[in-house]
Amino acid sequence: MTATVTALSARDLTLIDTSSPARRRSQPLPTPAILRQRLPLKAALAEQIEQQRNSIRAVLDGADRRLLVIVGPCSLHDPVAALEYADRLAELNAQVDDQLLLVMRAYVEKPRTTVGWKGLLYDPHLDGSSDMAEGLALSRRLMLAIAERGLPVATELLQPLAAGYLDDLLSWAAIGARTSESQIHREMVSGLDLPVGFKNGTDGSLAIACDAMRSAAHPHQHFGVDDHGLPALIQTQGNPDTHLVLRGGHAGPNFHSAAVAEAKAALDKQSIEAKLIVDCSHANSGKDPLKQPAVLDSVIDQRLAGDNTLRGVMLEGHLFDGCQPLKAELRYGVSITDGCLGWSATEQALSKVAARLRSA
Numbered sequence: 001m002t003a004t005v006t007a008l009s010a011r012d013l014t015l016i017d018t019s020s021p022a023r024r025r026s027q028p029l030p031t032p033a034i035l036r037q038r039l040p041l042k043a044a045l046a047e048q049i050e051q052q053r054n055s056i057r058a059v060l061d062g063a064d065r066r067l068l069v070i071v072g073p074c075s076l077h078d079p080v081a082a083l084e085y086a087d088r089l090a091e092l093n094a095q096v097d098d099q100l101l102l103v104m105r106a107y108v109e110k111p112r113t114t115v116g117w118k119g120l121l122y123d124p125h126l127d128g129s130s131d132m133a134e135g136l137a138l139s140r141r142l143m144l145a146i147a148e149r150g151l152p153v154a155t156e157l158l159q160p161l162a163a164g165y166l167d168d169l170l171s172w173a174a175i176g177a178r179t180s181e182s183q184i185h186r187e188m189v190s191g192l193d194l195p196v197g198f199k200n201g202t203d204g205s206l207a208i209a210c211d212a213m214r215s216a217a218h219p220h221q222h223f224g225v226d227d228h229g230l231p232a233l234i235q236t237q238g239n240p241d242t243h244l245v246l247r248g249g250h251a252g253p254n255f256h257s258a259a260v261a262e263a264k265a266a267l268d269k270q271s272i273e274a275k276l277i278v279d280c281s282h283a284n285s286g287k288d289p290l291k292q293p294a295v296l297d298s299v300i301d302q303r304l305a306g307d308n309t310l311r312g313v314m315l316e317g318h319l320f321d322g323c324q325p326l327k328a329e330l331r332y333g334v335s336i337t338d339g340c341l342g343w344s345a346t347e348q349a350l351s352k353v354a355a356r357l358r359s360a
């Protein structure tokens with residue numbers, strides 16, 4: 001029976017009448033194994049990524065006193081602009097890496113409050129054609145290119161079925177505010193060999209992220225698909241490298257010292273060590289990207305005042321300030337999802353942080 005199933009090729013699968021319900025149609029995609037084979041991760045780059053994961057772990061554990069900075073576009077939509085951003089970030093990295101551990105946001109999946117463009121992985125031509133086979137390949141190519149520039153790659157893992165196409169390239173991942181409470185995401189994290197941040201809920205709830213960390217630290221047995229696209233019982237070992245990302249909530253920001261103290265108390269209640277990342281964007285900036293440097297400054301003030309549980313920050317930055325609606329004529333280097341801080345303000349803000357930390 002197993003032999004029959006595993007012998008089916010992608011072409012055979014297209015010939016099977018799956019009697020799709022009227023509201024659903026399906027189209028085969030390459031499996032994770034096939035995509036990884038087509039766009040392989042070479043041994044030297046795999047070694048670099050392993051070292052970068054360890055460096056991030058060391059910062060989060062407090063063994064390395066640098067500040068983790070996860071920075072980059074809200075979403076990647078234009079490969080040329082994404083790589084220009086990566087080149088600039090790699091250049092900045094050379095000047096600040098004594099104080100900051102820079103990681104580039106390479107977000108190819110976007111969770112939507114209702115509907116909207118769901119990211120490069122889903123719709124790489126930005127026109128609703130949903131060429132997901134190309135989206136998967138392009139996402140992998142871009143992440144490889146960013147990693148080849150020496151930068152650690154971060155992304156949000158939104159669709160667990162998509163993780164297997166990309167997770168070997170990641171040094172850090174987020175579970176977003178809309179999915180931290182999901183058992184399926186917690187199970188997935190439990191099987192990932194990389195540091196993962198759980199965001200507080202969109203309503204500001206810390207408890208769901210604390211529960212998520214405890215769940216993801218455990219081994220799980222769960223339903224999934226293997227690298228060859230076949231249904232599988234997945235058995236995970238538990239992930240010890242998770243942490244809380246404070247992103248604010250409906251009631252307002254949660255980066256001020258009182259909110260940070262509240263987060264630490266919530267973690268302490270569940271006996272989880274506090275290793276905090278503050279997302280300077282989203283509800284912490286009231287969705288005004290230009291307010292991110294002020295949030296960043298406040299985090300650095302708290303760190304310099306002695307709070308060494310603040311181990312990292314996240315910033316949404318692109319080549320130019322703001323955002324634009326997704327339409328035919330797009331401005332180069334401007335986000336098509338949440339507003340971002342432009343490169344010059346980002347560079348200035350991060351250079352200032354490095355200088356402040358250096359002279360502390």
Ligand SMILES: O=C[C@H](O)[C@H](O)COP(=O)(O)O
Binds near residue numbers: 074111112114115
């Ligand atoms: O960071 C991105 C957005 O805040 C998130 O994807 C939700 O976006 P939306 O509210 O525009 O759908």
Ligand SMILES: C=C(OP(=O)(O)O)C(=O)O
Binds near residue numbers: 247282
């Ligand atoms: C969607 C994001 O964040 P959050 O889950 O906090 O809304 C993001 O960082 O792109």
